[in-house]
Amino acid sequence: MILNWLESLHADVKITEKCSRQRNYRSTCIVCAQACKLEAISFNERTVVIDSQRCNSCGDCIIACPLSTMKGLPGTRKFDHTSLIFSEAYTPTEKELLIYKKRGMNTIQITDIPLNEQWGFALNETNRILKLLGEKPIEVVRNSKEEKLSRRALFSSLQKEGKQLARSLAPVSWQMEEDEWNLTRYYQELQFYSVEMDKNKCTLCQACFSFCQQKVFRLEDSVLQIQHEKCVNCTACTDICPEEAIRIRPEIKEKSVTVESFFTKKCQDCGHVYASFKKGKEKCHICVNRDPEWLSPY
Structure with a gap:
């Protein structure tokens, strides 16, 4: 039992059974590999292979996965209250910043070093989306000097750091929440993609229904419903469709349902x-x- 406990403390990235590569031999998803700047991810038939010698546990692949199928902790991300601390070690994506925003992050904290071009672009794109959604933008704040803590604030800080330490020492499975990096979990009233089906090509073989883990497609009373707000562009439906009858198009708007008889x-x-x-x-x-x-x- 102790050995199992020690193994569980290891924060290496792990692939769960939800990965579309493991569920569908026709899967073309390479999002995790595209996100990895160290080229630590490769594909072997129906499995995803992570090179532990190259991987530095930065967490880019974990966050990028559209289905949130990877377990691990993004080690390069640091926070101070409601601020994400700027670091040149990585560049956040719009998806990541949108999720942080829903979790309560309102600002990006810098010191004497300004945001680099990549961070600036990601922040501008995120704020553009937030404006479309009618939400307040993420701001950049400067913290150039250390703050002196009162005794009460010091004990409060130590208590918080103690909780964070306990969390970091817990097994990875305890630290992760289901669908933690699934964008649809945080914006349930919106859709980020539109799923288009060509009825002239579609044979209603229902293969896409079986492989769609988001349950975008629903058959009921001689009616097909396409629930666009559930789509995360995992490409499972387009990969499995033998007729190439499905197309996914990026589109941010209020959620909608397409009904086809x-x-x-x-x-x-x-x-x-x-x-x-x-x-x-x-x-x-x-x-x-x-x-x-x-x-x-x-």
Whole structure:
């Protein structure tokens, strides 16, 4: 039990079973690798491989993952009350800053060194989005000298640091919250993407429904609902779709639902009930694509 405890204290990045690479052999998601500046992430068939010799636990890949499927702690991020402390060791993304904003972060703290160009661009883009959402912007504040603490403030600071130390010594699984870096968790009344479905191509095979962990697609009473606010652009649906009938487009606005009617029929070849957008279609998508020379399994 002690050995298990000691192993759990290690804060290396770990991939969970929610990773689309492990769930779908056709997955093309490379977001974590793109975010890693040290080239510590590679792909081996259906698995994500992290080179522990190169990884410095910066946390960029953890934050970037659209489905929040990676466990670990972003070691380069430091905070002072409601301020994110500027560091040239990394550059935050707009997604990261938007999540911090919802968690209570209002300012970015600098000393005598101003924000570099990359930080400035990320902050400007984030504030542009916040303006669209009708929220206050994130400001830059300067802290060039150490503050003298009163006795009461000193004990309060020590208490806070003690809690942070206890949290850092806890197992990584205790420190992480489910969907901690999933943007839709924090902005449930908005959508950041629009999911477009080409009904002329779609056969309603429902493969995308099965692989979408966000449950964007919903079938109910001969109606297909596309709940755009749940989409995080993980590309699971576009990767699995054999007809290339789905397109994801970035779009920030109030959440919306697309409703598409479909027909329920009985296949004239296999006799199974199937769904289709086309009224005149007589065969299910399996029988339509089956070679007529093959021996029928039905």
